[in-house]
Amino acid sequence: MKIRVKEEEEASKVKVKETNLWKDALHRLMRNRMATIGAVIVIILCITAIFAPLVAPYAYDEGNFWNNYAKPGKEYWLGADFMGRDLLSRIIYGTRVSLSVGLMGATVSFVIGTIYGLIAGYAGGKVDNYMMRLVDIGYGVPTLLFIILLMVYFKSSFASIQPGTLGGMLSSIDNALGGMFFIFIGIGITSWLGMARLARGMTLSLKEKEFIETARAMGASNLRIISRHILPNIIGPCIISQTLTIPTYILYEAFLSFIGLGVNPPTPSWGMMISEGYQGMRSYPHLVLFPALALSITMFAFNFLGDGLRDALDPHMKL
């Protein structure tokens, strides 16, 4: 879509140098200042999420009731919330929630979408036709509404299930993850369609290539051809395209937690913190502004990085 004359010229100038796609892309990414800043922020966020217990000054779920609604100050850098819980620590642990939902949502929809697209593309013919028709229909269904419905269903029906059954197992996993498990599933179920289209398209074009024919002539089974020859060739672009949608998933989580269908308290989620705080904004704006800032910065970082990645990897620019 995007045509960038300047970069095209630059690309043609460096053509003499020997380089491969990934090195080239990395080089181009590094030259994009905003993308680099985005990448650095994303790395910092990841480190914060992993080492949250070390970075956070307090526990995220223990309030000190003398300090309800404490203003930002020496004791609590960003203040404390309505239960006297340190806001900074909650924001830091919230990074964990946001990033895990981004990552796991991407993973679940990546797995579903790639497998579906692979099967459709490889099978071809009628099977492909029907499978993709289903994807077309899915595209017509509004994603956000579908997620809301799924989450209402998950939240209401798995709460009352007895332990020992499959439902009980799922709900105990969900409880252990602070309510994130069903968000992963909800996002995964609703967001694999684009992935399936991409995987199918690439499988279709790969299927006609000579090396696949050779493999078949040598007696390789379908499973072997798919797993050894097609999958490795499509997995790169599929992963990249999923990386680009991570901010969407982060936003879904914030949205769901905001309307009360996301994580369970006391698990800290930025969306939930905003929804807890916005009604008291006149008196305690910090309770809303800091989580909102955290969410915005994360979105900036991912979007700038994603934008840079897309430009860096866009094969059109090399033409």
Next chain:
Amino acid sequence: MFPYIIRRIFWAVIILLILSLVTFTLMHMIPGGPFDREKKLPSEIIANLEAYYHLDEPFWKQYLNYLGGILHFDLGPSFTSRSRTVNDIIRQQAPISAQLGLFAFFIAVALGIPLGILGALKQNTPIDYTCMWLAILGVSLPNMALGPFLIWIFGLKLGWLPIARWGGISHMILPAITLGTAYSAIIARLTRASMLQVIREDYIRTARAKGLSERVVMLHHALKNALIPVTTVLGPIFAIIITGSMIVEQIFAIPGIGKYFVTSVTNRDYPVIMGITLFFGALIVTANLVVDITYGFLDPRIRYE
């Protein structure tokens, strides 16, 4: 053109049927009935209530009943607000959301298209970079963050605008900006990309070669064609504006349909959840349908796909 429209409408209906089936099934599968109370009702009363609401019939029959109701624009009763049906709720609250949405849509288009054109005309200059930088900024600012920021700056610090409730134009400004910004950014990026593509076409060179002024070339020849792809995102944008209104209406305490939807989700008022979902779904599907058909008119190549 005609078979194309028929095909589109056919698929839109299928999608709505599927959405209604999924919605109905999911809400039906949730354990616990609508008449479960802390204090248990006598079983005769429950049986009577269930008979009254046709909840004692088999699943498929209930679904067909519900579908029949939808065809008569009857979405059934609400479980929590007894005096109002789902229809009443939508009739009373959707107009407010519609006003807000239209205003936001206007802001998005009025801001996005000029920014995109500017970026394309001044490609690879600081102006272009600033426009596109602003666009990514706009896309990245979620409603639930932008809303509080605007409230804090314009409502609390400067005190220029009211921060909640619904009244005159002044109440509409902050929520509409919150809702519209992200889409103005999307529109700006798309307009720019599409302009850049069109500017390289042969007919633009022809127009220049025959001595038309740059202004005429850009406005009459380039922009018209560049806006064709932009129309395709207007459908999805309409969709996001509707669903986005849930957050914005909540934050700004606007009594619209989005706010009520969130309330009904919190209360687990299933008929209202179903009704509003289908209402939203129908709006979105219709918007996409209209866009598809318009697109078919604007760009004849699409029809023969």
